[in-house]
Amino acid sequence: MPRVSEDHLAARRREILDGSRRCFAEHGYDGATVRRLEEATGLSRGAIFHHFRDKEALFLALAHEDAERMADVAAEQGLVQVMRDMLDHPEDFDWLGTRLEIARKLRSDPEFRSEFLARSIDLEAATLARLERQRSAGRLRDDLPTEVIVAYLDLILDGLITRLASGHRGSDLHAVLDLVEESVRRSRTE
């Protein structure tokens, strides 16, 4: 048997993730059956589950990838910019609708819940770090704990994901994000 190189393994993993993302976006969490995952990735179930323990692990790996990408943007430009990117390219975020379908699972399965929340630690940390820098630079309002501002932005992110996942494409949401940005800025307090 030929020895499988690390590059090959990484490429295979990439194929599985990309195919699965499309599959979840199209069919939803429950609808992404093993057969459909095979079709979408062009790989056998044996190959897929060699890399990922089960569908849950695959879903969490995708959620983790998203969180890392968002964290990069959030660290440089803030969480509101992450949201503006979503508004401008909703088609890149179709997959996020799957997050809504797992709400029941999040509520009823504590282990899944804690693994899901763990994936967003990087994003939370990046957002918090940027807000602290903004605060030091005097650009963030200073009459509220940073945690409240993070919770506020997170809530709006959840709302936006829900909107986009429901097919809302309103341009009015840009004006809403302006309001969000302004509501945490220092300027309005003084």
Add this chain to the structure above:
Amino acid sequence: MPRVSEDHLAARRREILDGSRRCFAEHGYDGATVRRLEEATGLSRGAIFHHFRDKEALFLALAHEDAERMADVAAEQGLVQVMRDMLDHPEDFDWLGTRLEIARKLRSDPEFRSEFLARSIDLEAATLARLERQRSAGRLRDDLPTEVIVAYLDLILDGLITRLASGHRGSDLHAVLDLVEESVRRSRTE
């Protein structure tokens, strides 16, 4: 055969709605099978679908009831109070998680989408009317169109529903709602 009185019909309709609401809350939209709806309501499928065309109609009737109840609170006390009620009594809103599960259906089924959006017209109208009164009384910031403020509040409502449906019970959300309320008030602008 005894003649079925209007009171009896209304009581039967009530039983169906209450049982179905519990059934959707527990099993989700797809999980609320006809058999489970029969168990939850204690009625036969014949009786249930005599009152409601199909499961979709039943779901929309529940969504409409919610929207009416929210509209009453929103008209008197504003949409933020609707959200505070949700935070204080999340158990009364368990059913709302079902709204997330229908996101895919909203996106892909235009007829369902328009019926679902129609149910919230009362809530939208009540919110808008109260904001206009607040504006006239000089309590609402006047540098933004009311529509943007409504869209902002709606986005936060969607975020809150997502949070609660995912099992989040954080008390920090009260502080977030304070921030939301303040960000649309006039006081901070002057």
